[in-house]
Amino acid sequence: MSELRRKGLWIVVIGLMLVGGTLFATSFWKSETSIKPPLPTVRVGSVTAEVKQSTFCWSNGGEAVCEDHGLPEANDLQLVPVEPGAEIAVEFHAEPANASFHRIIDGELVWSEPVVPDEPGVYLFETGGEWPRGDSRYVFGVEVEE
Incomplete structure (x- = not known):
């Protein structure tokens, strides 16, 4: 050759x-x-919070992906300043079945109303639900300043 x-x-x-x-x-x-599941829009009073994907299992046709994420610490999230007692509105891409809303306190999920506490401090939240394509959890954080 x-x-x-x-x-x-x-x-x-x-x-x-x-x-x-x-x-x-x-x-x-x-x-x-x-x-990946679509992220929701989270409004806290007049402010939009940055939402991060947390644990999920999601399918698309014949494929499916599951990811397991631990609960975040405050420095893992971009905190937005909010007013004390502000209402939290979560807009999902579609209405979920079995929707839930929690505060993250000392690394634990605690059921909560979607309202920011009145006291100054940093607050972390977790929300999510189930859809025909799977289930997904989302996390975000806020800071009530003095």
């Missing part, structure tokens, strides 16, 4: 590997992002 043909063969092999790797990476990335 001539040197020119051998170089041409290697170029074809490397080209096929690059194309195959790119297609694999693209399909892997696409399937991962398309299976």
Whole structure:
């Protein structure tokens, strides 16, 4: 086999590997992002809180993904300043079955009304529910300033 043909063969092999790797990476990335549940919008009084995805199991056709997340600490979240006693409104992408709302106190979930306490401090919350495609939990935090 001539040197020119051998170089041409290697170029074809490397080209096929690059194309195959790119297609694999693209399909892997696409399937991962398309299976996550949509984030809700959380309004605390007149402020919109930053919501982070927490534990979920979500399906898309024949694929499903489950992720387990521990409860966050205050420094894991972007806290928004809010007024004492502000009402919390959660808008999901669709109405969930078995919706719940909790405060996170000392690393534990405690059932709560969706209202910010009156006392100054940092407050973490967890909410979520079940939908036909799966279940999902979300977390966010607020700070009541003095």
